Amino acid sequence: MIVRILGEGQFQVADDLAARLTALDAELDAAVEKTDDAAFHAALRAAIQLVRESGTTVPDDTFATADFILPFSDATLGEVRKLLADGTIGGDSAGLP
Amino acid sequence: MSVMKRVSLIFRAKANKALDRMEDPRETLDYSYQQQVEMLTRVRRGVADVATSRKRVELQMNSLQKEVDRREGQARDALSKGREDLARAALQNRASLQGQLNDLQGQYANLQEQEEKLTLASQRLQAKVDAFRTRKETIKATYTAAEAQTRINEAFSGISEEMGDIGLAIQRAEDKTAQMQARAGAIDELLASGALEDHVGGQQDAIQAELDKLGASNDVDSELARMKGELSANAPRQIEANANGDSTSANGDASANGDASSSEATQAAEQPQAGDGL
Numbered sequence: 001m002i003v004r005i006l007g008e009g010q011f012q013v014a015d016d017l018a019a020r021l022t023a024l025d026a027e028l029d030a031a032v033e034k035t036d037d038a039a040f041h042a043a044l045r046a047a048i049q050l051v052r053e054s055g056t057t058v059p060d061d062t063f064a065t066a067d068f069i070l071p072f073s074d075a076t077l078g079e080v081r082k083l084l085a086d087g088t089i090g091g092d093s094a095g096l097p
Numbered sequence: 098m099s100v101m102k103r104v105s106l107i108f109r110a111k112a113n114k115a116l117d118r119m120e121d122p123r124e125t126l127d128y129s130y131q132q133q134v135e136m137l138t139r140v141r142r143g144v145a146d147v148a149t150s151r152k153r154v155e156l157q158m159n160s161l162q163k164e165v166d167r168r169e170g171q172a173r174d175a176l177s178k179g180r181e182d183l184a185r186a187a188l189q190n191r192a193s194l195q196g197q198l199n200d201l202q203g204q205y206a207n208l209q210e211q212e213e214k215l216t217l218a219s220q221r222l223q224a225k226v227d228a229f230r231t232r233k234e235t236i237k238a239t240y241t242a243a244e245a246q247t248r249i250n251e252a253f254s255g256i257s258e259e260m261g262d263i264g265l266a267i268q269r270a271e272d273k274t275a276q277m278q279a280r281a282g283a284i285d286e287l288l289a290s291g292a293l294e295d296h297v298g299g300q301q302d303a304i305q306a307e308l309d310k311l312g313a314s315n316d317v318d319s320e321l322a323r324m325k326g327e328l329s330a331n332a333p334r335q336i337e338a339n340a341n342g343d344s345t346s347a348n349g350d351a352s353a354n355g356d357a358s359s360s361e362a363t364q365a366a367e368q369p370q371a372g373d374g375l
Contacts, residue, residue, distance in 0.1 A: 007266045029099055061228035062255070
C-alpha cells in the first residue's frame, strides 16, 4: 500500500504493516475526537516513524494516489481537525481548476 | 472513520472534481502541466521568503546578543565601582533580554526546518513535474483518446495529490513566515526606538546613566586632583619668592611635599589628554 506523509511525499509500505498502522490511526482518531493533545502527538509521531522507517520512497515517475495520508509531522490537533471538518483543501493550494 | 483514510479521500475528491469538469482528457494533461509549472514557481518563491525571514531573525539575534553583552559589561563595570545594586539591575535586564534571545533562537530553528522541508518539497515536485511531462507526451503519442482516459486519470490524480500536499506546505510556510514577520517587526521597532530597554525592565538607561554619573564623578575627582596639583606646584615658588624668616614657611614645606606626588599624577593624567587632542 502507499502512504503519504504530508510534506514528505509517498512511501510504499508492506501490507503486513497495515494492522499496526490502522491501530495507530484509530488512536489518532480517538485523540482528535477527545481533543487529547498528548495522545494525538504520540500517535502521529509513532505512525510517521513507522512509515519512514519501514517504507520505501515511491519513485518520481510513479503517479499513484495514496491509500492513507498522514498529516504533517509537526501538525497540530487543531490543524488536522480543521482539515477534516472542511473536507476540502483550501483554494488554489491544489493547483487545480 | 480513520484520520488517514479521511485525509486521503479529501485529496481524491479534489482531483475527481477537477477531472469531472474536463471535457477533453488530453487537455487535462496540458492544463495540469501548466499548473504544475506555476506551482514550482510558487514553491521556490516560498523557499526564498522563508530564507529572507530567517536571515532577518538572524540579524535580530545578533542585535539582541550585543545588548546582552552590553548588560554584562555594565554589570562588571558597576561591580568594579562598588555598586552591586546597579550590577544586579543590569543582570536582571540581561536575563530578560536573554529570554527574548532564546525565544528568537527557537523561532530561527523552526524557520530553518521549514526552509529545509520546503526545499526538499520543491526538489520532489521538480522531479515529479519532469516525469509528468514525459508521461504526458507518451500518453498523447501512444494512445487514442478513449484508451488514454484511464492513464490520464491516474497521472492527473497522482500529481494532483502531490500538488495538494505541496500547496498545503507552502500555505503553512507562508503562515509561519507571516507570524514571524509580525514579531520580527515588533522587535525591530523596539530595538530601533531603544524602548527594548524600557520594555525589558524600565531601568535603562537608568543603569547606564548612573554608571556615566559615576564615571563623570571620577573624572571630576581626577580633574580636581590635577588642579590641586597645579596649585601646589606653584606654591613652593611663591614661598621662595617670599624669602626666609616667614612664619608660614613650615606649613609651606609640608604642602610642598604633598605637591611633589600630586604633580606626578598630574603629568600622568595630562598625557592621555594630549593624546586625545591628536
